[in-house]
Amino acid sequence: MLFHFKTQFPTLNPFWDKYLEFQTRLEVPAKTILLEEGKVSQQYIFIEKGCVRAFFNNNGIDKTVQFFFENEGLTSLDSFVNNTPSLSSIETLEPSVVYLLPKQYVTQLLEELRHEPDFMQMILQIFARRQIHYMNEFVSFIRDTPEVRYQRLLNERPHIVQRVAQHYIASYLGVSTVHLSRIKSKLAKGKSHF
Amino acid sequence: MLFHFKTQFPTLNPFWDKYLEFQTRLEVPAKTILLEEGKVSQQYIFIEKGCVRAFFNNNGIDKTVQFFFENEGLTSLDSFVNNTPSLSSIETLEPSVVYLLPKQYVTQLLEELRHEPDFMQMILQIFARRQIHYMNEFVSFIRDTPEVRYQRLLNERPHIVQRVAQHYIASYLGVSTVHLSRIKSKLAKGKSHF
DNA sequence: CCGGAACGATAACATATGTTATCAAGTTCA
């Protein structure tokens, strides 16, 4: 969310690098909770290896909100910015290597960055991207059937389907595991007209 | 989206005020298109009176994405930031009074603001809010039935239900007009146990 | 003030999706 902009705004590189030393490297197995629902997010998480998901508990039913993979960074934004209890948890789905940067350093980094010429462009890009991402997720529910949403996922982010267990994907798509299975078998039949 | 932060960050007030003179006041009837799908957004829109919706056309079917009312500001963020064709249109739902601030002045204003002490807090608040809004919309589709989504709308943003025609709300909730009508009559029956 | 258009309710039917249960195959771990 922050650090993949290295290549896009080269003049800002020295700033990222200055904070490398404040990161904690963590090597963890699958199903490790990195942030627990209800706790306040204190760190920015960067994934070097593996993958994680954000999810929340709804009446005992586990709902996945988002997946993250190598070279992506994340945090529970509301919790991080407003010091409020996080509405979602974050856990690893595979054995992973992550780096944690405490909030105070993120704040410090942003303070340093904001006087740089490229800063405004960068910050607008970063936030616009995230916002557009969530907006698209939302629009997809208004516009597409679950079948189409699955196809889009398959086309646009195939690594998710490949690496993540199906029940997580089902809840992410907003359907039951049974129905996702039906969708898959229907699509498989469709393809077999060779 | 920008200008309602006046009261929250008083030290920044003089900056907003400096740009008032560059706004164009527009008095328009209902169903006036303020931004057309496919065109590049060139202005930030602030609503003084009335209400508008953002929507897009999906295979001839009109889908509403969001509603805006008095003292709210909006733009097609992706289009505005990246100079790309807007994916959605914006139109008034009632006779309205809006102010338009051309993009160049928004950019200029942000450039002036970013050196102010409160800037980082403000910009994080603004973007975090928007992002959390869209994330919540999205999560609601994963978590809630259409009936619950309608009830939440009724509880959390009753002005929308009061002022906006039902078929716009139906597409916003992701259901057909017929089903929204069913939901309403079901809820009405539930209430009549007096 | 009239007439057409927009709006909302409802019925009848078709389709999509959820729920529960069962089974087979793969995985994990003591």
Add this chain to the structure above:
DNA sequence: TGAACTTGATAACATATGTTATCGTTCCGG
């Protein structure tokens, strides 16, 4: 390695939702 757990497929049935059509009411422009 074997037992428990996880994962995914499928069937049968129940419920939710979409589609089309009809009707009465309201709204709005000429």
